[in-house]
Amino acid sequence: xxxxxxxxxxxxxxxxxxxxxxxxxxxxxxxxxxxxxxxxxxxxxxxxxxxxxxxxxxxxxxxxxxxxxxxxxxxxxxxxxxxxxxxxxxxxxxxxxxxxxxxxxxxxxxxxxxxxxxxxxxxxxxxxxxxxxxxxxxxxxxxxxxxxxxxxxxxxxxxxxxxxxxxxxxxxxxxxxxxxxxxxxxxxxxxxxxxxxxxxxxxxxxxxxxxxxxxxxxxxxxxxxxxxxxxxxxxxxxxxxxxxxxxxxxxxxxxxxxxxxxxxxxxxxxxxxxxxxxxxxxxxxxxxxxxxxxxxxxxxxxxxxxxxxxxxxxxxxxxxxxxxxxxxxxxxxxxxxxxxxxxxxxxxxxxxxxxxxxxxxxxxxxxxxxxxxxxxxxxxxxxxxxxxxxxxxxxxxxxxxxxxxxxxxxxxxxxxxxxxxxxxxxxxxxxxxxxxxxxxxxxxxxxxxxxxxxxxxxxxxxxxxxxxxxxxxxxxxxxxxxxxxxxxxxxxxxxxxxxxxxxxxxxxxxxxxxxxxxxxxxxxxxxxxxxxxxxxxxxxxxxxxxxxxxxxxxxxxxxxxxxxxxxxxxxxxxxxxxxxxxxxxxxxxxxxxxxxxxxxxxxxxxxxxxxxxxxxxxxxxxxxxxxxxxxxxxxxxxxxxxxxxx
Numbered sequence: 001x002x003x004x005x006x007x008x009x010x011x012x013x014x015x016x017x018x019x020x021x022x023x024x025x026x027x028x029x030x031x032x033x034x035x036x037x038x039x040x041x042x043x044x045x046x047x048x049x050x051x052x053x054x055x056x057x058x059x060x061x062x063x064x065x066x067x068x069x070x071x072x073x074x075x076x077x078x079x080x081x082x083x084x085x086x087x088x089x090x091x092x093x094x095x096x097x098x099x100x101x102x103x104x105x106x107x108x109x110x111x112x113x114x115x116x117x118x119x120x121x122x123x124x125x126x127x128x129x130x131x132x133x134x135x136x137x138x139x140x141x142x143x144x145x146x147x148x149x150x151x152x153x154x155x156x157x158x159x160x161x162x163x164x165x166x167x168x169x170x171x172x173x174x175x176x177x178x179x180x181x182x183x184x185x186x187x188x189x190x191x192x193x194x195x196x197x198x199x200x201x202x203x204x205x206x207x208x209x210x211x212x213x214x215x216x217x218x219x220x221x222x223x224x225x226x227x228x229x230x231x232x233x234x235x236x237x238x239x240x241x242x243x244x245x246x247x248x249x250x251x252x253x254x255x256x257x258x259x260x261x262x263x264x265x266x267x268x269x270x271x272x273x274x275x276x277x278x279x280x281x282x283x284x285x286x287x288x289x290x291x292x293x294x295x296x297x298x299x300x301x302x303x304x305x306x307x308x309x310x311x312x313x314x315x316x317x318x319x320x321x322x323x324x325x326x327x328x329x330x331x332x333x334x335x336x337x338x339x340x341x342x343x344x345x346x347x348x349x350x351x352x353x354x355x356x357x358x359x360x361x362x363x364x365x366x367x368x369x370x371x372x373x374x375x376x377x378x379x380x381x382x383x384x385x386x387x388x389x390x391x392x393x394x395x396x397x398x399x400x401x402x403x404x405x406x407x408x409x410x411x412x413x414x415x416x417x418x419x420x421x422x423x424x425x426x427x428x429x430x431x432x433x434x435x436x437x438x439x440x441x442x443x444x445x446x447x448x449x450x451x452x453x454x455x456x457x458x459x460x461x462x463x464x465x466x467x468x469x470x471x472x473x474x475x476x477x478x479x480x481x482x483x484x485x486x487x488x489x490x491x492x493x494x495x496x497x498x499x500x501x502x503x504x505x506x507x508x509x510x511x512x513x514x515x516x517x518x519x520x521x522x523x524x525x526x527x528x529x530x531x532x533x534x535x536x537x538x539x540x541x542x543x544x545x546x547x548x549x550x551x552x553x554x555x556x557x558x559x560x561x562x563x564x565x566x567x568x569x570x571x572x573x574x575x576x577x578x579x580x581x582x583x584x585x586x587x588x589x590x591x592x593x594x595x596x597x598x599x600x601x602x603x604x605x606x607x608x609x610x611x612x613x614x615x616x617x618x619x620x621x622x623x624x625x626x627x628x629x630x631x632x633x634x635x636x637x638x639x640x641x642x643x644x645x646x
Contacts, residue, residue: 032058034065035081042088045456046159048096048123049084053456056162057084066116073108075101083124097124098132158448161455163267166260171344172273174360175444181270182360184259186350187447188469194351197471201352201478202251205244208482211489212241218492221504225496228318229304232297233491235329239294240485246287247482250353257283258348258355272348272355275341284346284355285337288368292333294485295376298422300325302383305415309390340368351474358433365437373430377423384419388412414491421487429480432473442467 030036030043031054043054051057061084068077082097089095103126106113113120160180166172167179174180186194215237219226226234250257257279259269272280304325307313340346340357345368347359358365391412446466452459 028054030054030085032061032081032085034058034061034068035085038078038081038085038087040087040089043085044088044094046458047084047086049121050159051084052159052162054085060084063116063118067109067112067118070109070112072112073105076105076109079105097129099126099129100132102126102129159457161457162264163455164270165263165267166270166273167263170274170276174273181273184255184269184271184350188443189471193471197351197475197478198251198254198353200475201247204479204482205247205251208244208485209241209248211486212237212244215488215492216241218497218500221500227315228322229301229308229315230491232301232304232325233488236294236297236301237485237488239290239297240482240488242290243287243294244482244485246283246290246354247352247478250283250349253353255348255350255353258350258353271350271360272346273360274344275346280348280355281341281346284357285341287354287356288340289333289337291481292336292372293329295372296329296332299376299380299383300329302380302387306383306387306390309387309394336368336372340364352478362437362440365433370430370433370437373426373433377426377430381423384415388416418487418491421490422484425480425483425487429477429484432477432480435473436477439467439469443469
């Protein structure tokens with residue numbers, strides 16, 4: 001298969017002239033059985049075909065063995081061993097086969113190669129090899145002594161082990177090697193350290209999520225309370241609530257989203273590099289978008305405070321610019337997220353379980369993480385200081401107004417404390433990222449030297465002191481990422497917030513429709529039962545003609561007449577009874593009025609639905625009754641006249 005560009009450059013650095021220096025950790029005794037009879041007993045790996053150990057080279061050399069058995073060329077055995085198991089000389093140099101030897105093998109074995117279907121490696125094309133005249137006098141000795149530590153070495157770069165190889169076409173790149181990814185098991189820390197870090201991040205994400213949700217729910221209870229210039233605090237809290245939620249999801253998922261299965265049977269699980277994993281890409285998009293949006297909303301908050309303190313903009317004037325604020329707050333993170341997706345810079349984090357950017361690519365860390373953080377800190381700090389200076393000037397102007405001066409002083413202190421609670425974690429996070437990007441190269445070099453023999457790859461030529469990162473650095477980084485969102489709780493923490501929540505819960509209980517309906521029905525039933533018992537009692541102890549009973553009946557709407565002489569008294573008593581009932585319970589009075597209104601409606605409907613003939617007959621009967629009633633009233637009146645004329 002064709003070799004990647006960077007690897008071919010490394011090989012070109014190795015094979016200059018007749019021999020080339022190599023990493024002193026890769027010279028080893030020959031163990032391939034078919035090459036034990038060669039005039040050299042030490043070899044160098046990786047070889048020209050990018051084989052990293054002798055077992056792999058022996059397996060790839062096996063298809064060429066029919067050529068050695070047939071003896072189609074005198075140099076075929078030596079040529080194949082020198083190509084697959086190169087010689088390592090006494091002066092720390094490697095010798096590869098020459099061009100004339102290659103041409104002799106191909107000319108003598110060309111027919112056998114075609115018959116056996118052997119694929120000739122492109123790295124062994126004769127025109128890519130050096131002339132044999134340039135390699136004369138450099139034949140390897142029968143034995144090679146141990147290599148001195150003072151021998152000169154060259155940097156071969158990072159050779160991706162077969163265990164870390166990924167599928168071609170995904171665009172993954174690790175330490176400059178294409179189609180390669182770091183192992184899912186962390187490169188720097190032990191498994192129990194990683195478990196502790198995951199638990200720590202999970203607890204911090206839950207705390208941050210609770211605080212930011214409390215801030216947002218407080219805003220929903222009283223939306224008019226949080227107007228500009230402090231409205232951006234709510235949006236900033238929403239952004240960090242989603243950031244903490246994503247970290248909590250990563251804690252629950254473990255490494256399911258951040259890592260992918262091995263691409264080869266002999267490989268290991270590797271970290272996701274690129275946008276081939278949908279779950280990892282989704283977590284990256286949400287986490288990066290809302291992280292940058294939170295920083296932008298912080299800058300917008302400082303802008304609104306400055307406009308209110310410096311140029312003395314009103315709340316309405318600042319609110320008119322809300323469209324521009326939202327465009328910047330959501331547009332800038334969206335543009336950066338799309339750029340990272342286009343550049344395929346998605347990277348899994350095997351510590352937190354989420355996916356982010358800049359975890360293995362230093363350039364992406366500098367331009368897409370450090371740069372936005374620096375801009376947010378510098379611009380926000382400058383505007384906050386300018387706003388505080390303006391407020392202090394206003395405070396000096398109104399120094400004779402002690403009441404307003406005290407309010408302004410408290411407001412300045414509140415802004416200062418809130419700014420410190422935000423800026424201190426943000427500056428600490430910026431320092432962690434800066435320290436990480438300055439030391440990551442040394443950490444990676446140490447990791448290569450610790451695992452080069454395990455993976456059978458060239459070790460680094462750098463002889464620096466081993467440098468391992470401290471777990472506390474990463475814990476502080478994740479803590480500061482989440483603590484930034486907790487500062488929003490400070491702004492809403494006040495007596496007014498407590499009273500609003502208390503009023504909200506009390507209002508919710510009072511407005512319970514089921515309990516309210518049950519209470520009204522129960523009280524109505526109790527009243528009618530008591531009233532019926534009173535009526536029955538009075539019917540037993542008083543005469544039917546008693547005006548008190550008539551008054552009670554009239555007050556309940558069941559009597560239609562009363563004695564004319566007692567009309568005023570009955571009306572007065574009825575009003576008292578009605579008022580007494582109204583004072584007793586407003587729900588009972590409402591129920592009685594509803595009952596009487598319903599009776600009037602029923603009578604109106606029945607009267608309208610009767611026939612014309614029946615109405616006429618009833619009118620005639622009414623006239624007769626009215627005549628009879630008038631005469632009876634007159635006679636009764638005349639009978640009631642006293643002989644004395646009273």
